[in-house]
Amino acid sequence: MNNLNTKKLDQIIKAYKGKPGELLGVMGEAQKASMRNYLSQDTLFYIASKLQLPASQIYSVATFYTFFNLKPQGDHCIIVCRGTACHTRGSKNLLRSIALTLGLKEEDLRENEKVFVTTKDNKFTVKTVACFGQCALAPVIDIDGKIYSHMTEAKIRRLIRQAGKKKV
Secondary structure (H helix, E strand, O other): OOOOOHHHHHHHHHHHOOOOOHHHHHHHHHHHHOOOOOOOHHHHHHHHHHHOOOHHHHHHHHHHOOOOOOOOOOOEEEEEEOOHHHHHOOHHHHHHHHHHHHOOOHHHHOOOOOOEEEOOOOOEEEEEEOOOOOHHHOOOEEEOOEEEOOOOHHHHHHHHHHHHHOOO
């Protein structure tokens, strides 16, 4: 298995064994324990075998919940809401500003698709979500788990600079 810490996974599985939400707990902790905050295919198969569940069930859970990552993440994660309220209040321009600030290509932003792109230096991952449910505060973004409202291009550039200076 590719860089899979089975000892750590076994500890996680043991800690959640028989508890309510066992599968979600195991998957969440396994993701946190990975070097790039994601669930690799090897990890998903290992969890499936240890919990004696079909791999398809594990994959279904991993793809249903947006907080699970199936691709390696950057040191910092920026999530841009693309819901109607955020869109009408400029989230598309925010996304372009983020891309420009981070040196990403415009084609990485795929207009009508979910965005998931990580900078070449693995410092930032940029993603979009359909809606945060914070419409009155639009446009809204999330940086490293913290929600920012009434976002402007100037504010996002400042926040990116601040995040880039933090040691991970």
